[in-house]
Structures are given as structure tokens and as C-alpha cells.
Amino acid sequence: MNAHLEYQTSGNRWPPVVPRMLHEESRSASEEKLRSIVGGPRSPQGSTVFDDLEKQTAHYAAEYKAVLQEIQRGFIMPADSSVTALLTGNRAIPPMVLEALPHLKTYFGADTIFSLRASTDGAGSPILYAVVHWPGKVCDVRSALQRFDDEWWLRRAGQVAGFLTFTYELV
Amino acid sequence: MQGVSEEACLRSSLSRAYYYVFNIALIRAKRNGFVSIRNESTHSQLWRLYSGSPEPECISLGQIALRLKEKRERADYKAVYLRIEEDVPEVLKDVQDFTSRLTKLPYRHPNPSSVRQ
Numbered sequence: 616m617n618a619h620l621e622y623q624t625s626g627n628r629w630p631p632v633v634p635r636m637l638h639e640e641s642r643s644a645s646e647e648k649l650r651s652i653v654g655g656p657r658s659p660q661g662s663t664v665f666d667d668l669e670k671q672t673a674h675y676a677a678e679y680k681a682v683l684q685e686i687q688r689g690f691i692m693p694a695d696s697s698v699t700a701l702l703t704g705n706r707a708i709p710p711m712v713l714e715a716l717p718h719l720k721t722y723f724g725a726d727t728i729f730s731l732r733a734s735t736d737g738a739g740s741p742i743l744y745a746v747v748h749w750p751g752k753v754c755d756v757r758s759a760l761q762r763f764d765d766e767w768w769l770r771r772a773g774q775v776a777g778f779l780t781f782t783y784e785l786v
Numbered sequence: 787m788q789g790v791s792e793e794a795c796l797r798s799s800l801s802r803a804y805y806y807v808f809n810i811a812l813i814r815a816k817r818n819g820f821v822s823i824r825n826e827s828t829h830s831q832l833w834r835l836y837s838g839s840p841e842p843e844c845i846s847l848g849q850i851a852l853r854l855k856e857k858r859e860r861a862d863y864k865a866v867y868l869r870i871e872e873d874v875p876e877v878l879k880d881v882q883d884f885t886s887r888l889t890k891l892p893y894r895h896p897n898p899s900s901v902r903q
Binding site: 732734735740741742744746753757764768769772773776777778780782784785786 | 826830833834835836837838839840842845846848849852853855856857859860863868869872873876901
């Protein structure tokens with residue numbers, strides 16, 4: 616009976632407009648933000664930016680491989696996998712190492728040899744040493760290191776807190 | 787033979803220099819609440835505490851220590867350490883520098899709760 620009465624309306628009873636849910640608003644905003652960072656076409660309503668996740672993953676893997684190759688061109692790497700494993704395990708380090716390379720050449724010389732070495736003791740997260748191989752006087756390499764620290768490195772060291780340092784080896 | 791024993795002394799001095807720095811830095815950190823977690827080297831954790839601090843002086847201390855650690859590892863584990871006699875006096879200067887900086891550092895640093903994990 617009640618159900619029957621419910622339909623006995625004048626005909627101008629419009630259903631209430633349901634506003635967008637809060638989570639829809641925020642999802643849409645964050646999707647836009649993500650799109651602005653990673654690019655890619657606008658997804659149709661209802662799908663997410665993660666639709667092409669596999670493509671993105673492959674893109675990042677290729678990008679990472681390119682970074683590693685660039686690092687291998689600039690630094691001597693050990694024959695074992697210690698450094699590669701370290702670089703793979705901490706993705707903040709490779710871009711920093713790569714960014715450092717032109718600065719290292721500026722401060723220590725374009726012909727200087729640089730190498731990467733992983734710390735050899737202790738358990739847990741190893742430390743990466745970027746080593747300047749220095750055939751000259753010890754006072755010269757130390758003053759160059761001091762300038763490198765003051766003008767470039769110390770402002771960035773916090774970003775890879777304790778996982779990376781630049782040092783020298785007399786040869 | 788004398789040369790060999792002299793090199794052994796120099797290697798030993800590098801190792802001791804690093805451990806001196808490690809110990810005074812650890813005492814300070816523990817006083818401020820640093821607790822090392824198991825299954826990971828206390829050395830790595832300690833230097834991450836210093837290097838990850840927002841206090842620039844702590845970052846410098848962390849970098850000095852990491853460089854000393856690298857020299858200590860070479861002195862203890864590598865068969866060849868070229869020009870070690872030139873390195874040792876510089877390492878000792880670094881140790882003095884570290885000690886002086888740590889002494890001047892306000893007692894509240896390094897603060898484990900302010901370090902990015």
C-alpha cells in the first residue's frame with residue numbers, strides 16, 4: 616500500500632542530485648597531478664592512470680638501465696656485482712652519482728680516473744664509495760676534495776644520507 | 787722486514803683512528819637516544835644518523851667518518867695500500883678535525899628523531 620502511494624505524485628518530483636563523492640574528487644585531482652609528472656594520455660572516466668602500469672614499469676627499467684650504462688662509462692666498477700646490487704637496491708644513489716660526475720671532472724681533472732666501490736664490512740645496507748684515483752700530491756687532492764665538498768657535495772649529501780661518499784686513493 | 791712492520795703499524799694506526807672516531811660519535815649519539823637495530827651494522831646506522839641529520843655540521847662529521855671508514859677498510863682488508871705513509875698524517879688531521887667539530891657541536895645533535903628514515 617505504501618509503495619503504491621509513493622508513486623502517486625504530481626509528476627514534478629525529481630530525484631535528488633547526488634553530488635560527486637569526496638574520494639572521486641581527490642582521485643581525479645591526484646590523477647591529474649600524476650599525469651602531469653609521468654605524462655601519458657588522459658584516461659577515460661572510471662579508469663585510472665595506472666592502466667598502463669606495465670608500460671611505465673618497462674619505461675623506468677629502460678631509463679634505469681641507461682643510467683647504469685652512463686655510470687659504467689664514467690666510473691671503473693668492480694668485476695663482482697657488489698656495486699650494481701647497491702645501485703639497484705637504492706634508487707636514490709645512481710642519479711646522484713651521475714650528477715656528480717661532471718663536478719668530479721671539474722674539481723679533480725677531466726683525465727682523472729674515478730671508481731666505485733662498495734663497503735666491505737658489516738651487515739645490512741652497504742656504503743658506496745666514489746673514489747678519485749690520484750697520482751699527484753696529497754695536499755692537492757685534499758684541497759680539491761674540500762672545494763668539491765663546500766661548493767657541491769655537502770649541500771646534497773643529506774639526500775643519500777650515509778649511503779654514499781666521495782673520497783680519494785693515492786696511486 | 788722493517789718496511790713490512792712499518793706498513794703494518796701504519797695500517798694499524800688507520801684502523802685505530804677510525805675506531806676512535808666511531809666510538810666518540812657513538813657515545814654522543816647514544817646519549818641523544820640512538821639505538822642501533824639488530825641485523826645491520828651499527829657503523830652504517832651511526833653514519834646514516836650523522837649524514838642524514840638536518841644539521842649541516844652533522845653532515846660534515848658523517849662525511850669525514852665515512853671517508854675514514856673507507857681508509858680503515860682498505861688498511862684492514864686490502865693487500866695493497868699505495869702511499870700509505872702519505873695518507874696517515876692526513877687521516878690523523880681528520881681525526882683531530884672530527885674531534886674538535888664534535889666537541890663544538892651542540893649536545894642535542896645528532897638527534898635521532900630528526901633524521902629522515
